[in-house]
Amino acid sequence: MTGALALGMVGWGLPVLAHGLTLDHRWVNSVEVQATFETGEPMVQAQVLVYAAGNPSEVWQQGTTDDQGRFSFVPDATLPGNWEVMVRQAGHGAIATIPVGTVSTAPANGSKPDMTPGVEVGSAPNSLISPITNLSPVQRGITIGSVIWGLIGTGLFFARGKR
Amino acid sequence: MHIPDGILPAQVCAAGYAITGLATWYSLRQINSRPDPTAEIPKASLLTAAFFVASSIYIPVPPASVHLILNGLLGVMLGYFAFPAILIGLFFQALVIGHGGITTLGVNAAMMGIPAMLAYHIFQSRHTLGKVLTEPTRTGLFAFLGGTLGLGIAALIFLALIIFNIPAELDAGAERAAILALSIAHVPLALIEGLFTAMLVLFVRRVKPELLEG
Numbered sequence: 001m002t003g004a005l006a007l008g009m010v011g012w013g014l015p016v017l018a019h020g021l022t023l024d025h026r027w028v029n030s031v032e033v034q035a036t037f038e039t040g041e042p043m044v045q046a047q048v049l050v051y052a053a054g055n056p057s058e059v060w061q062q063g064t065t066d067d068q069g070r071f072s073f074v075p076d077a078t079l080p081g082n083w084e085v086m087v088r089q090a091g092h093g094a095i096a097t098i099p100v101g102t103v104s105t106a107p108a109n110g111s112k113p114d115m116t117p118g119v120e121v122g123s124a125p126n127s128l129i130s131p132i133t134n135l136s137p138v139q140r141g142i143t144i145g146s147v148i149w150g151l152i153g154t155g156l157f158f159a160r161g162k163r
Numbered sequence: 164m165h166i167p168d169g170i171l172p173a174q175v176c177a178a179g180y181a182i183t184g185l186a187t188w189y190s191l192r193q194i195n196s197r198p199d200p201t202a203e204i205p206k207a208s209l210l211t212a213a214f215f216v217a218s219s220i221y222i223p224v225p226p227a228s229v230h231l232i233l234n235g236l237l238g239v240m241l242g243y244f245a246f247p248a249i250l251i252g253l254f255f256q257a258l259v260i261g262h263g264g265i266t267t268l269g270v271n272a273a274m275m276g277i278p279a280m281l282a283y284h285i286f287q288s289r290h291t292l293g294k295v296l297t298e299p300t301r302t303g304l305f306a307f308l309g310g311t312l313g314l315g316i317a318a319l320i321f322l323a324l325i326i327f328n329i330p331a332e333l334d335a336g337a338e339r340a341a342i343l344a345l346s347i348a349h350v351p352l353a354l355i356e357g358l359f360t361a362m363l364v365l366f367v368r369r370v371k372p373e374l375l376e377g
Contacts (some may be wrong), residue, residue, distance in 0.1 A: 014260055021167075037228075039221055039228055040262075041228070045337075045341075046341075047333050047334060047337065047338065049333070059332045062332065065336075070283075076208055086169075088170070088333060088338070089167060089338070089341050090166065090325070090338070090341035090342045090344065090345040091170060091321065091324075091325035091342060091345070093167065093169070093170055094167070120264055140259075143259050144216075144259055144260070147212075147215060147255045148212045148216065149210050150216065151208050151209070151212035151215065152208070152209065152212055154204065154205075154208040155204065155205040155206075155207075155208035155209045156205070157213075158201050158204035158205050158208070159205040
């Protein structure tokens with residue numbers, strides 16, 4: 001349990017972005033999902049659907065986020081693979097894919113505490129355009145600035161033709 | 164108000180692309196029939212940039228916070244250029260800011276672009292319907308109506324699309340309540356955008372009135 005908690009402290013996953021909403025998750029002794037709007041507000045009382053690996057058509061667990069936008073569940077270690085957590089509220093939502101697999105070998109550097117075989121949870125952004133989440137604020141600013149400059153440049157080009 | 168990927172079933176996304184295709188074809192045909200189709204491109208391009216940025220500007224409407232859309236404003240100012248402008252703006256928003264999605268681009272463009280075209284016709288009807296009013300009031304009022312109704316109708320389409328596509332696994336009652344709350348939060352936003360549209364149109368009318376004769 002202690003090992004699991006320690007891993008949880010370092011195990012924040014990549015956020016998944018979709019319409020101003022981020023969905024972070026980390027592994028404690030369970031998977032904790034954090035749903036936050038782009039503005040930083042937690043997504044309170046949003047509906048959460050958990051789908052087990054290999055069975056995307058059947059809901060494995062259902063619930064709602066708490067006042068901090070959090071929801072946690074314990075994945076079944078006998079069902080390794082990509083688990084999906086969907087958070088939805090009023091037509092806004094995001095899906096996080098959480099790889100769950102059995103721990104077979106101890107880490108080579110030995111820095112992580114030993115654990116009994118259980119679940120190992122990683123994270124992967126599930127979005128058609130996942131690179132957004134990987135951009136730093138500067139990179140994002142440059143990208144947005146380039147789009148704006150492209151549009152202004154187009155305007156200037158056609159305005160020039162009129163003179 | 165952008166619908167992200169994974170919320171709507173595939174048929175709805177396909178239908179959205181079909182409607183957007185038709186609306187884009189119709190808009191481009193209208194633009195091409197003008198004496199100089201490229202004359203309005205500078206204005207359209209600058210307003211596309213404004214539309215692109217607007218969705219990052221949040222306005223708190225307790226308990227939620229909503230962001231500017233400006234589709235009614237684009238309709239009033241751009242006429243038939245509004246639809247392609249919104250389509251391009253939404254494409255970059257999905258790609259760069261993460262608002263909306265690529266599969267739902269068609270649905271979002273139809274949801275915001277068709278009300279924008281309606282807003283244009285509302286604004287143009289000031290010449291026939293607003294004869295009793297004196298000039299600055301008439302232009303201001305119809306610009307306000309265009310800006311407000313453009314967003315209002317888009318919000319109603321959003322409401323209908325989401326309410327009729329609640330997955331069976333979700334608690335439909337709670338989801339409906341959340342959707343209604345979000346839609347009601349768009350009423351003050353529609354009024355704000357209407358006022359903003361009226362202010363912009365009155366300003367343009369004073370400094371460069373020919374820009375309004377689209």
